[in-house]
Amino acid sequence: MATRGKTRKKLTHVSPDGRARMVDVGKKPPTEREALAAGSIRVSTEAMNLVRRGANPKGNVVEIARVAGILAAKKTSELIPLCHPLPLHHVDVAISDVGTGFEIRATARTHGRTGVEMEALTAVAAAALTLYDMLKAVDREMVIEGVRLLRKSGGRSGLYVRESGR
Numbered sequence: 001m002a003t004r005g006k007t008r009k010k011l012t013h014v015s016p017d018g019r020a021r022m023v024d025v026g027k028k029p030p031t032e033r034e035a036l037a038a039g040s041i042r043v044s045t046e047a048m049n050l051v052r053r054g055a056n057p058k059g060n061v062v063e064i065a066r067v068a069g070i071l072a073a074k075k076t077s078e079l080i081p082l083c084h085p086l087p088l089h090h091v092d093v094a095i096s097d098v099g100t101g102f103e104i105r106a107t108a109r110t111h112g113r114t115g116v117e118m119e120a121l122t123a124v125a126a127a128a129l130t131l132y133d134m135l136k137a138v139d140r141e142m143v144i145e146g147v148r149l150l151r152k153s154g155g156r157s158g159l160y161v162r163e164s165g166r
Helices: 045-053 061-074 117-135
Strands: 031-042 090-097 101-112 143-153
Touching: 031 117, 045 090, 045 117, 061 090, 061 101, 061 117, 090 117, 101 117, 117 143
Parallel strands: none
Antiparallel strands: 031 101, 031 143, 090 101
């Protein structure tokens, strides 16, 4: 059974007068925070065989995408305008061959005043985009899909676990 935090009835990044704003987290107590995100990329059989043989002239496609995901997590606040810069204590990106493409999972951890969901999601998206970039010479019909938060913990809203099937 999924556990969900409190449902919020307002957008926190929009001021009462409708302007975009960065949320003030200065008075929130720092807590251990962790987020797990996932996504996938569907790839042609030809491209998958190229990766499996290690025959891509650009190098180890999966390892390069994994490192790109880690680097992207570290730069999230530079990419997403209202995200706070966070001191990440841990980022892990795992990329698995699932036959018709790759499943990507990213975990981000910090001890801070705001969550790391965006960092985990950004890591997944960047890893998928890197796989696309590395394989586009062979397959321009790849599809990146299902980038989503699976789990988050810490902070005032507590534990969130994605309900299956969504």
